[in-house]
Structures are given as structure tokens and as C-alpha cells.
Amino acid sequence: MNQPAVATEAADPILSIQNIEVVYNDVILVLRGVSLEVAEGEIVTLLGANGAGKTTLLRAVTGLLEVHRGSITKGTVSFLGRRTNFDDPSRLVRSGLAQVMEGRRIFAELSVEENLRAGAYTVRSRQAANEAHERVISLFPVLAERARSTAGYLSGGEQQMLAIGRALMASPRLLLLDEPSLGLAPLLVQQFRDIIRDINAQGTSVLLVEQNATMALSIADRAYVMESGRIVREGTGAELMADDDIREFYLGVGEAGRRSFRDVKTYRRRKRWST
Amino acid sequence: MNQLLQGLFDGVALGAQYSVIVVGFVVIYRATGIINFAQGGFVLIGAYVTYNISQTWGWNFYLALLMSMLVTAAISIVMQRILLQWVLREVVGMALWLVLWALLYFNGWGHAPAVAVSLLVGLVGFGVTRRIEQHRGSGQARELPIFGSIMVTIGLLYVIKQVVPSIWGFAELNMGDPWGLNVTRVGGLVLSHAKLWTIGLTVTALVAFFAVNRYTKIGVAMRATHFDHEAAVAQGISLKVVFAVAFGIAGAVAALAGTTAGAGIAQLTTNLDLIVFLAFPAMILGGFDSPGGAVLGGIIIGVVQNLTKVYQPEWDLNWLGVGFDRVTVYIVMLIVLMIRPYGLFGTREVHRV
Known part of the structure; x- marks a missing residue:
């Protein structure tokens, strides 16, 4: 089950997103050529700041874009080997795709x-x-x-x-989770991490969208990092955990131990505004 | 005392008719967020279809009522699909069917072959556009545009009000119900059979509706959709099915209300749809989105209206004019709204400023 990425890549992906572009209201380009794959039995994590387009990516998969006046203008989404760009949500759920929406929405x-x-x-x-x-x-x-x-x-x-x-x-084959740790106490976050692992062990693939990078990367077979509508980095969970940038910007740990957040901010601000 | 009890009984019978009509309104409002002004038209259609089946075709009256409920539900669903969803395939299929039928029929074909051939072509057109639509991926989990849809239902009401007399004429008709002018006397009370049956049938229909709403899969789906459209869609609940069921229920109860309103002493007239204008205050009174409130609102309005009718001459209030009972209904509604602006059982909406 928790195999390294190399082995899973050979297997047929249960969900495959190829170069999709998503536009809201015919004008607002939110995803600019995103590709992502989830293989059978994997836990894949999608990290990213607010507004990076994570939820939009999930909507593109589940067919809920239309509710928000969005549409996929380029690329393909295929689930279980079938192109599902234009499928309606109920058909997707029947074919084995279930999602937990952001903010629970019970x-x-x-x-x-x-x-x-x-x-x-x-x-x-x-x-x-x-x-x-x-x-x-x-x-x-x-x-x-x-x-x-x-x-x-x-x-x-x-x-x-x-x-x-x-x-x-x-009884989904693939479960999409949008920020399950939102608004939960740290102890509960740990509990949910174990639950997600259990669900995965029972044979459901999981695509986990998270802001809590520590929790998400610790159970992920593979992970993607998104920034303003693009996938900027991908790798196994362990690889990204070790990555310097990820450690700095998502895990809050710099090379020389803990760095002040204020330093990071001024550094970024200077870089962005002076040129 | 007897007079009061009699007034209450008649009022409840009247209110029962309002209740089922309001349940029709509320069901559609909860599912789609629109107010279906064409409900009056469906009351009319339901009543005349019952008349047609029981009188013209000579079927058993209760069977006719059941058939009429089914037929009206079907008409209501089709109208919803064609006029409110604006799905290309239905419009194309329907247009092909009508045009071809007209061409064939007025060029000397018989009725049956013209209908059969044009139906075939219409279905083919439906299928072809369906393929195209699926490929383009349009017409999925779409909510109805609120304002436009409401205007369409108003237009539909006027169309139905013209079509029904053009088929059955303007004359007053006898519904052919077995109740007629029969009454049962209990103590000093006069219980007309038509009213007893109205109450009985209404209660049956309402119990059935609440059971469906509470215990069945589609009932849970309808309540879920009312609470959160998007989350419901995410569970795989199909909005199309929910909309269709809502309009079907509304059509069926409209047929029941129309039939009971035209039975007994009252005759079947083309003004039957006006009953809906007294059902509106009942809906507002009960709160827009509560079926339970709809029933209670309907009964209250019916009783108030009927008691006004009974006591107006007695208390020397005739100077208020004939038909003042229809005004008191609105007065009661206004008073309730001043105290509870969202109706008796409506959802209190909280807006963040």
C-alpha cells in the first residue's frame, strides 16, 4: 500500500488530470495547466496557500464547477480511465468518487x-x-x-x-478530502490523520487537500505543491518534508533552525517590490 | 355554540383545500427557490381532468381523482422541464413533434398516424440533441434563475387559463362526485359529505406527503437540497430528480384541491384558480419553507375566512361589504407578519451586515 512513488507511477492511475485550465465566469483564469495523478491505493496530498486553486481543482474533478459558473477550458480529467470533463456530479459519485467539502457542509x-x-x-x-x-x-x-x-x-x-x-x-474508490483539519484542535488533527490512514488501508485512494502541511505530508505517499494556479513542486511525502523551501514556507522551519517569521516576510517583500 | 362549531367545521374543510395548495407551493419553493404562480392553473387542470374522466368517460369518481392527480403531476413535471429548465433537447423534441404533427394533420393525414410519425421524429430529435448536449457538457447541476422562472410561471398561469375553457368551455359543470348535496346531521350540526370527504382526502394526502418527506430516500434528498444545494449535489443527489419530484407533488395536490373545491354544492367553473389567491396568505402565514406551517396556515386562513362569513351579518357588519371574508384573511396575515416577520414556522434568515 505505502509504496514509493516509482512503483505507483507504473500502475494505472485511478484519477488522472492532464494540463487542465479552469476559468470562472468566462474570464477569471484560476488553474493554468495543472497535471496530477492519483494511483490506486495511494494517499496523495495537495498543499498550497489560500487562493492557490486547490478547491477549484477538486471542483474540476467532481463536476461541481458549474455550480460556481466555472468550466474546464483545456485539458482532460479522467477517472477510472474514462474522460469525465463534462460528467454530472451524480454520475461521478455513482462511479466511485466521493468528496468531503471544505467546511464540512453537513x-x-x-x-x-x-x-x-x-x-x-x-x-x-x-x-x-x-x-x-x-x-x-x-x-x-x-x-x-x-x-x-x-x-x-x-x-x-x-x-x-x-x-x-x-x-x-x-463506498467510494477515491475519496477527496478538502481541509479536514480546518478548525480542529491539534489532538483531533492527529486522530483524523489516523482515520484517513485507516480509510486508505481499507482500500480507498485518498486525495487530501491541506494547509496543515506537517500532518498531510506525514501520511502522504506523494504530494504536490500548488501556487497561483500551477503545480510548482511534486515528490514523495518524505522528499517534500526534506525540501528546504517547503520546510521554510509550509513547515515553518528554516535551515538554521527556527527563523523569525518577520524576517521571512521582509525578505519576500523586498524581493518582490524592489525589482 | 352550534353556529360556532358549524363555522369551525366548514372553515376547516375550506382550510384543508388551502393547506394542500400551500404544500404544493412550499415543496417547490424548498426545492427550487421559486414561487410557482402557475399553481392556480394546475388546480384548474386537475379539476377539469377529473371532470373529464368521471363525467365524459364515466369512470368511478375516486379512480378519476387518482388518475387526475397523476396526469396533473405529469403535466406539471413536463412544464417544469420545458419552460423552467430550458434544456435544449426537450425544446427541440417538442418543437419537432408539434410542427410535424401540424404539417401532417392539416395535409390530410389521420390523427393517429400523424401523432405517431411526429412523435417518432420528435424523439429522434430529442436523442440527437441529447448526445450533443452530453458532449458539450451543458445542462447539469444548474439552479433555476429565480426571477425569470417566476415570470415564466405567471405567463404559464395565463396560458392555462385560456387553454382550459377552450377545451371544456365556460359553462358551469357538475363534477360527477358521489357526494352531491348529501349531509349527515350530528346534534345540531350539518356535516356535508363533500366537506367530510375533503377533509378525509386531504388528511390522507398530507400524511402520505409527510411520510415521504420524512422517511424515504427522495424525501431526505429533498430536505438536504433545501438546506444546501451544493453539498446535496456533491452527495450525488440529482437536482433534476428533486425538481421533478417537487413539481410532481405540487401538481398532484393541486389536482386534489381543484377536485374537492369543484365538488359538492360548488360547481366546476373556470374561476376555480382564484382559490390560490387565498392560499398565498396561508403560505406567508405559515412561513415560506415549512410544510407543517403550510398546513397550519391553511387551516387558520380557512377558519378565519369562514367565521367572518358566519358572524359578519350577525354582528351588523354588513356595511363592510360582501366578500369581506377575503379581506380578513389578509388582515390576519398582516398582524402575524408584524409579530413574526418570517411567518409562524419559517426559517429566520440571518444576514451578516
């Missing part, structure tokens, strides 16, 4: 149980839905305890569990 007025059932909307057979339900419950026992309570009253961590559980109800 249905706060519905009960926990109903949220899970909404996640299983595309599952036709009752038996498959029950099996998925059992898997989710074994992963998150707390959801069974609170099955009847209104989802909006759960704590932040429980809501995130519900959001992940809801996505897993569709």
Missing part, C-alpha cells in the same frame, strides 16, 4: 442518520447501503450513539466525522 437541519442516508443516495441496493453504514459506524462509533440527534448540534470534530462518514456511505 446538512445541519437533518439528523445524523439522515445525513448518512443522504450520502448513500446513489447506492441502489439496500444491502450495500447497510454494509457501508456498518463500515462507517465501525470507523466512527460516536455517529451511532448520536444517530437521532440533529447534525447541527454536534461538536466540530463530530461534524467532521459525520462529513467523512457521509462521503464513505457511497
Whole structure:
């Protein structure tokens, strides 16, 4: 499962994005030729600052761009070997793609149980839905305890569990996670890291979009770094952990130990403004 | 005392009709965010279809009512698909069908072959445009444009109001219901069978609706869609299906309301759609997006209206004019809105300034 990148590259990628360009409202170019691959059984991490285009990349994969008046103008997205540029979201979910959206986005007025059932909307057979339900419950026992309570009253961590559980109800081949650590206490972040690893060990590939680089890189088989709509660096998790720039700008550790953030900022500011 | 009870009973029967109409409004509003002004038109269609099946074709009345609910639901869904979604394939298919039918029929073909041949061509056109659309990737998880859609429903209402009399005429018609003028007397109360059945059928329909909304997969999907469109789409819930089900439910309940409103002492007239203008205050009273509030609002409005009718002459208030009962309804609505601006059960919207 946790093989090095060299071995996985040979395998057929479950998700393959080739040189896509995404434009919002026909004018705002957000992704400028992004390529990314996720192989079967991998955890791939996508790092990047706010506004780099990470969420847009996920939308391009899941078919949710249209909701935001965006469209893919160049390149191809293929999932399980099929070109899915123009597929509608429900077809993608049926074919095995599930996502946890940024900010959880649970249905706060519905009960926990109903949220899970909404996640299983595309599952036709009752038996498959029950099996998925059992898997989710074994992963998150707390959801069974609170099955009847209104989802909006759960704590932040429980809501995130519900959001992940809801996505897993569709028994996906590939799970897209958009910032699962958002707004969680450090201890909970560790817990979610283990959960993501468990989900992956059960045979679901994961594409993890994160700002918490330490957490994300520690479980990633491979990782990509995005900056203003481009992939600027890629490699295995360990490679990027060791990379000087990544250490400086994402992990906050300079060569000579910890450096003051103020120094970094003035350095960047001078460089950008003086030329 | 008897007079009050009688007024309450009649009011509840009237309110039951409002309730189902309002449920139709609320379901569409929750799913799509638009107010379907054509609901009155569907009330009209439903009533006349029931009449046609039970009187002209001589079927059993209850079967006719059921058929009418299905037919009206189907018409409502088709209208939604063609007029509100503006999906190219439906428009092209429909246009091909109509044009070819007209060409063949008015050039001496028989009715059946003309319909069959043009239907075939229309379906082919539908299929071809569908392929093109899928390739281009348009017409997916799209929300309806609110303002434009509402204007379209208003236009649709006027079209239906012209089409229905052109088929069935302006004359008052007898619905052919088995209730007629029959009454049951309990104590001093006069319970008309039409009203008892109205209440019974309405309760059945509402119970069925709430069960679907609460326990079935599509019900959960509809509530999820109401809460968060995008997150619902991300779960694989198809907006098209949710919209279609919402319009189907609205059409079915409109047919029920139309049929019960035209049954009994009341005759079937082409002004039947005006009942909707009294259902509006009920919807606003209950809160736009709450089906439970819709039912309660409908009953309150019905009772208020009917009690006004009963007590106006008694309290020497005739100088207020005939038909003042339709005004009191709006007065009640205004008072409630002053206290609870979002209706009795509506979602209180919080805006960040």
C-alpha cells in the first residue's frame, strides 16, 4: 500500500488530470495547466496557500464547477480511465468518487442518520447501503450513539466525522478530502490523520487537500505543491518534508533552525517590490 | 355554540383545500427557490381532468381523482422541464413533434398516424440533441434563475387559463362526485359529505406527503437540497430528480384541491384558480419553507375566512361589504407578519451586515 512513488507511477492511475485550465465566469483564469495523478491505493496530498486553486481543482474533478459558473477550458480529467470533463456530479459519485467539502457542509437541519442516508443516495441496493453504514459506524462509533440527534448540534470534530462518514456511505474508490483539519484542535488533527490512514488501508485512494502541511505530508505517499494556479513542486511525502523551501514556507522551519517569521516576510517583500 | 362549531367545521374543510395548495407551493419553493404562480392553473387542470374522466368517460369518481392527480403531476413535471429548465433537447423534441404533427394533420393525414410519425421524429430529435448536449457538457447541476422562472410561471398561469375553457368551455359543470348535496346531521350540526370527504382526502394526502418527506430516500434528498444545494449535489443527489419530484407533488395536490373545491354544492367553473389567491396568505402565514406551517396556515386562513362569513351579518357588519371574508384573511396575515416577520414556522434568515 505505502509504496514509493516509482512503483505507483507504473500502475494505472485511478484519477488522472492532464494540463487542465479552469476559468470562472468566462474570464477569471484560476488553474493554468495543472497535471496530477492519483494511483490506486495511494494517499496523495495537495498543499498550497489560500487562493492557490486547490478547491477549484477538486471542483474540476467532481463536476461541481458549474455550480460556481466555472468550466474546464483545456485539458482532460479522467477517472477510472474514462474522460469525465463534462460528467454530472451524480454520475461521478455513482462511479466511485466521493468528496468531503471544505467546511464540512453537513446538512445541519437533518439528523445524523439522515445525513448518512443522504450520502448513500446513489447506492441502489439496500444491502450495500447497510454494509457501508456498518463500515462507517465501525470507523466512527460516536455517529451511532448520536444517530437521532440533529447534525447541527454536534461538536466540530463530530461534524467532521459525520462529513467523512457521509462521503464513505457511497463506498467510494477515491475519496477527496478538502481541509479536514480546518478548525480542529491539534489532538483531533492527529486522530483524523489516523482515520484517513485507516480509510486508505481499507482500500480507498485518498486525495487530501491541506494547509496543515506537517500532518498531510506525514501520511502522504506523494504530494504536490500548488501556487497561483500551477503545480510548482511534486515528490514523495518524505522528499517534500526534506525540501528546504517547503520546510521554510509550509513547515515553518528554516535551515538554521527556527527563523523569525518577520524576517521571512521582509525578505519576500523586498524581493518582490524592489525589482 | 352550534353556529360556532358549524363555522369551525366548514372553515376547516375550506382550510384543508388551502393547506394542500400551500404544500404544493412550499415543496417547490424548498426545492427550487421559486414561487410557482402557475399553481392556480394546475388546480384548474386537475379539476377539469377529473371532470373529464368521471363525467365524459364515466369512470368511478375516486379512480378519476387518482388518475387526475397523476396526469396533473405529469403535466406539471413536463412544464417544469420545458419552460423552467430550458434544456435544449426537450425544446427541440417538442418543437419537432408539434410542427410535424401540424404539417401532417392539416395535409390530410389521420390523427393517429400523424401523432405517431411526429412523435417518432420528435424523439429522434430529442436523442440527437441529447448526445450533443452530453458532449458539450451543458445542462447539469444548474439552479433555476429565480426571477425569470417566476415570470415564466405567471405567463404559464395565463396560458392555462385560456387553454382550459377552450377545451371544456365556460359553462358551469357538475363534477360527477358521489357526494352531491348529501349531509349527515350530528346534534345540531350539518356535516356535508363533500366537506367530510375533503377533509378525509386531504388528511390522507398530507400524511402520505409527510411520510415521504420524512422517511424515504427522495424525501431526505429533498430536505438536504433545501438546506444546501451544493453539498446535496456533491452527495450525488440529482437536482433534476428533486425538481421533478417537487413539481410532481405540487401538481398532484393541486389536482386534489381543484377536485374537492369543484365538488359538492360548488360547481366546476373556470374561476376555480382564484382559490390560490387565498392560499398565498396561508403560505406567508405559515412561513415560506415549512410544510407543517403550510398546513397550519391553511387551516387558520380557512377558519378565519369562514367565521367572518358566519358572524359578519350577525354582528351588523354588513356595511363592510360582501366578500369581506377575503379581506380578513389578509388582515390576519398582516398582524402575524408584524409579530413574526418570517411567518409562524419559517426559517429566520440571518444576514451578516
